[in-house]
Amino acid sequence: MNTQTCLVFFFSSLIITNIALAQDRAPHGLAYETPVAFSPSAFDFFHAKPQNHDATSEPCAESGCSPLPVSAKVQGASEKAQKSEIATMSIGSRSGTGAGGVVGIIFGIAFAMQKNKSDESRPPLMALNHVSRLCRDVKKSLEFYTKVLGFVETERPASLDFDGAWLFNYGVGIHLVQAKDEEKLPSNTDHLDPMDNHISFQCEDMEALEKWLKEVDVKYIKRTVGEQEDAAIDQLFFNDPDGFMVEICNCENLELKPRDSADAIRLPGDRHAPPVSLPGSSDHADDTRLPQTNS
Numbered sequence: 001m002n003t004q005t006c007l008v009f010f011f012s013s014l015i016i017t018n019i020a021l022a023q024d025r026a027p028h029g030l031a032y033e034t035p036v037a038f039s040p041s042a043f044d045f046f047h048a049k050p051q052n053h054d055a056t057s058e059p060c061a062e063s064g065c066s067p068l069p070v071s072a073k074v075q076g077a078s079e080k081a082q083k084s085e086i087a088t089m090s091i092g093s094r095s096g097t098g099a100g101g102v103v104g105i106i107f108g109i110a111f112a113m114q115k116n117k118s119d120e121s122r123p124p125l126m127a128l129n130h131v132s133r134l135c136r137d138v139k140k141s142l143e144f145y146t147k148v149l150g151f152v153e154t155e156r157p158a159s160l161d162f163d164g165a166w167l168f169n170y171g172v173g174i175h176l177v178q179a180k181d182e183e184k185l186p187s188n189t190d191h192l193d194p195m196d197n198h199i200s201f202q203c204e205d206m207e208a209l210e211k212w213l214k215e216v217d218v219k220y221i222k223r224t225v226g227e228q229e230d231a232a233i234d235q236l237f238f239n240d241p242d243g244f245m246v247e248i249c250n251c252e253n254l255e256l257k258p259r260d261s262a263d264a265i266r267l268p269g270d271r272h273a274p275p276v277s278l279p280g281s282s283d284h285a286d287d288t289r290l291p292q293t294n295s
Contacts, residue, residue, distance in 0.1 A: 122264065130166075130173030131199050134185055135242045138165050141176050144241050148216050149201070170201060171273075179242075186243030192221050194237050198245035202252055206234045209248050213238065231255070 135141040142165045145151040151167035151174060163178035179185055203209050213220050213236065220238035236248040256265060 128172050130168075130175050132175045132177060133240070133242070133244055134179040135176050135240075136179060136182055136185060137241070138163055138176050138178050140241050141165075142167070145174055145176075148213075148218060149246070168274075186239075189239055189241070189243035190219070191243070192219075192237050192239060192245065194221075194223065194235065194247070196245055198237070198247050200247035200249055200251065203248045203250055206236070206248070206250055210236060226254070 145167050151169045154166045154168050156166045165176040167174045218238050220236050223235050225233040231253040233251050
């Protein structure tokens with residue numbers, strides 16, 4: 001929400017809050033003070049009533065021949081009227097929305113408007129689908145990504161008339177494409193530079209992964225970014241058979257902090273899960289496909 005919009009809602013809230021508080025406030029002024037503090041004539045002045053000439057013609061019209069003075073009767077009557085006003089005010093306060101409710105409604109509407117605006121301004125993306133890699137030898141690259149990184153080969157559309165392979169795991173796919181021009185591939189397959197282009201995978205056990213790279217005889221470099229107290233990140237870098245660099249890290253040790261607090265980050269719980277056919281299922285049996293959770 002920009003500054004101008006915030007100011008508009010802020011001052012609007014103040015105005016409506018003041019109106020609501022004024023409506024909820026008890027009646028005030030001299031006319032509503034305790035009648036005991038006034039003489040009968042002063043009380044009549046603040047509580048004017050129409051004159052009834054017929055009633056005053058009788059000797060007992062004022063006091064009804066009561067042993068109590070007129071001022072005592074006025075005091076009793078005013079106390080009853082005051083209790084009635086207080087009861088009416090209590091009922092009104094209980095049944096009304098109140099200042100807090102009005103402010104809550106305002107900010108609720110403002111939040112809903114801002115959320116809708118944010119959703120409209122954001123592209124309807126869901127997740128990273130795949131990374132495409134050119135390769136000198138599709139079979140050799142396929143063996144690397146399945147054996148070293150644990151990817152699973154999946155079927156490709158029959159309409160694709162070029163040599164390649166599709167792999168998937170860990171929520172992302174890798175599409176291998178046979179290169180027609182090997183000059184587009186890295187010339188030095190042994191060169192490792194963490195500042196160069198690469199893809200990275202989050203790892204839950206860096207020590208086990210490093211041990212595995214040694215077992216499968218993959219050359220790698222290792223480095224640590226940051227200090228331990230600042231959520232250090234461990235990184236392993238190595239190349240695939242065509243010289244494209246791969247990183248394995250525990251980058252999620254570091255908390256993500258958007259530079260703009262208004263930016264919305266979609267967490268892994270919102271990540272799209274593609275449909276996956278279960279082993280032994282037919283190609284067209286939709287009921288055997290895994291559900292697309294959080295899509």
